[in-house]
Amino acid sequence: MRGATHVKWAVCAVSVALAATACGGSSSGGDGAGIVRSSWGDPQNPIEPANTNEVQGGKVLDMVFRGLKRYDPKTGEAENMVAEKIDTTDQQNFTVTLKSGWTFSNGEKVTAKSFVDAWNYGAHVDNKQNNSPFFANIEGYDQVHPESGKATAKTMSGLVVKDARTFTVKLNEKFSTWPETLGYQAFVPLPQSFFEDHEGWLKKPVGNGPYTVESYTKGSSMKLRAWDGYKGPDKAQNGGVDLVVYTDNNTAYTDLMAGNLDLVDDVPAKQLKNVKADLGDRYINQPALIFQSVVFPMYDDRWNKPGMEKVRKGLSMAINREEITQQIYQGTRTPATDWTSPALREKGGYQEGLCGDACTYDPKRAKKLIEEGGGLPGGKVQFTSNVDTGSHRDWLDAVCNSINNALGKGAVCTVNPVGTFADFKNQMAGYKMTGPFRSGWQADYPLIQNFLQPLYATGGSSNYGKFENKEFDRLISEANKESDQAAAVAKFQDAEKILADQMPAIPLWYQNGSAGWSDLVSDVQLNQFSVPVYDQIKVS
């Protein structure tokens, strides 16, 4: 056994040395033969750009497709990819010009029609695409996707093809940062084969990205290979990626340790304590575009009457975020100090400490504020959440403990656990909550607008607390009309300050994305959506 151990160490040393030279050598081309073996979960829905709204299918789309824009994994900025330029004079009518030379892997040219057809398909109600709402601000969406009843048009009137490389988009209303949303996967172009042989396309998706699908066995694995004909700037740095389905992330982690897997992008909670010892610096843990909060039912007078903002703020100050994120999540959550996410970066609108004192743990002031505000309604507070996933029960108990300790009046804070997410969602969407409830928000694109408008604007699509504030709505609408990005962000942040004042939702923490990898691969990074940037991974 001793001899075998020595051999193992020798192999390790050699492979590390090889990896080092591979990193050092600047001439290493993109046609490396190495295959990255990565963990995967079976996507619920077929892999279609406008239908995939979860991370597992998103991994494939990110490899197989390139859209008009792409978010830089480092800076988070939306950079032109297939688009040459997107022009507007009035923040409502946009002219999109494509670069020439882009093709799909089946040889078909990427034209303006490839985009317009794909978007019209994604928006149409009959196609039952989950991401349809992403097209909702294009003019004519109401006709192809009415609130109820049948569609009255086949295509959206706001999309017009001018020539092979140009099309125009008219929006319902001014939305200055609309081009920045185009990095989302729902907006990628589709080849004609998607419409002609839909079943065949689903079995083997064809796109314009750096990888092609070699084989797809539903429920078990997908093999992707680097596409030699790819002309884009981000050619694959490895030979391909094998996505292997694991139903349990612990199993994937075991396989990573046994050397049967190169990359896991979801380190299981119970391994977090070992991860440093197991992987050393082959592990990343960084904030994602996920914001966790507790929302108050503003439709309930007991929580909305004047003076209650002090109680809501007081509850926020009674929560020891620092301790809970460390004890329960081992640092895989970052305490929140605003209503966005650090993954946005400063330029995108993230501002550390915007929430101010109201999000800082201060049990004495918390108690005083709650008393000033008239005390908890009925002398108690009950937090509601589904408890089937995500250690929700654990942190809710911890939050309640924290509040109970701060108030010192016994167990005034209790948890109302709901068995399943589906049931919880029914109660939430039916506005049946009687106390604060959990809210998790994963942004669709790295824009501050996406963290604020849908959640807190009047009539917002996910405004489950029914928070209504005229000043907030006005600032959001002004920000959307602003042509200068910095000015728009400043307006959004002004709106955010109203949240700090009114506290309709208590910021808890930002959720992190994590990944661990074997010593056979290097240059692993996660993008804002916590998806590994596969094309940059190098295999030694």
Add this chain to the structure above:
Amino acid sequence: MGRYVARRLLQMIPVFIGTTLLIFLMVNVLPGDPVAALWGDKPPDPAQMAIIRKDLGLDLPLWQQYLNYLGGLLQGDFGTTIAGNRPVLDQMTDAFPVSIRLGLMAFTFELVLGLFFGVLAGVKRGKVIDTGVTVFTLMVISIPVFVLGLVSQQVFGTQLGWVSPNVKDSMDMAQLVLPAIVLGSLSLAYVARLTRTSIAENARADYMRTAVAKGLPQRRIVSMHLLRNSLIPVVTYLGTDIGALMAGAVVTEGIFNVQGVGQLLFEALARREGSIIVGIVTVFVLIYLLANLLVDLLYAVLDPRIRYA
């Protein structure tokens, strides 16, 4: 005999309809809306929900949904999933071959080794080997299957490296060996214990003394007289176990990443995919019913005194 089988097969029809109805109703009273859950944390789109409901017939009254389902079932149509709009039959034909392989391998393992240990202990009752088997089986029975699974995965997979710790290709029999052993080990212990008790009891029977007095060789006495007469309780147990091995493999399949029926059922429950749940359970009901019939028929083969008219 033929009439007996026919009667039993006909009896299956009401049992089959009753169980499917029961499960269909139970899935429908679960709280929450699987169609709305398609949107995750995002707000569902009412127009699209209406179209999905209409396409899948979920907007009809419950009794009509059930009749439609039953009608489809008779034509071999198990319905369509809500998420992904895939035929349920597709998913079942992906998962069942895996579980059947795993189940049969576990079954063979428990049958061969269980009978072997049981006969050994029963014949040599009171000796060291008997005590050994009893202690060993007691140990296996008292260890929960997930402990056994995780420990053997760690020892044989990660540390000794004899097998791959997880199953990469669920259709590869070689990779299924370890999961099958873990899955079958509990039943193995029961089979061994049942066989031992039954053998020990029958060893004192009159026909055994006759066989020995006739001067038959030991090997023939044990295999043809003793074992055959002692098998009835074991066969009863094995019959119900066939179904349990396939249906109850959720934990083992999870530990070893086997993409079988257990995993499919577990996920379907989490997502509230009624059509998958009812479909799988329906097949399980059929398997149980047929296994039971087979057991009853085997009784007559093992013991000629039992006759069916």
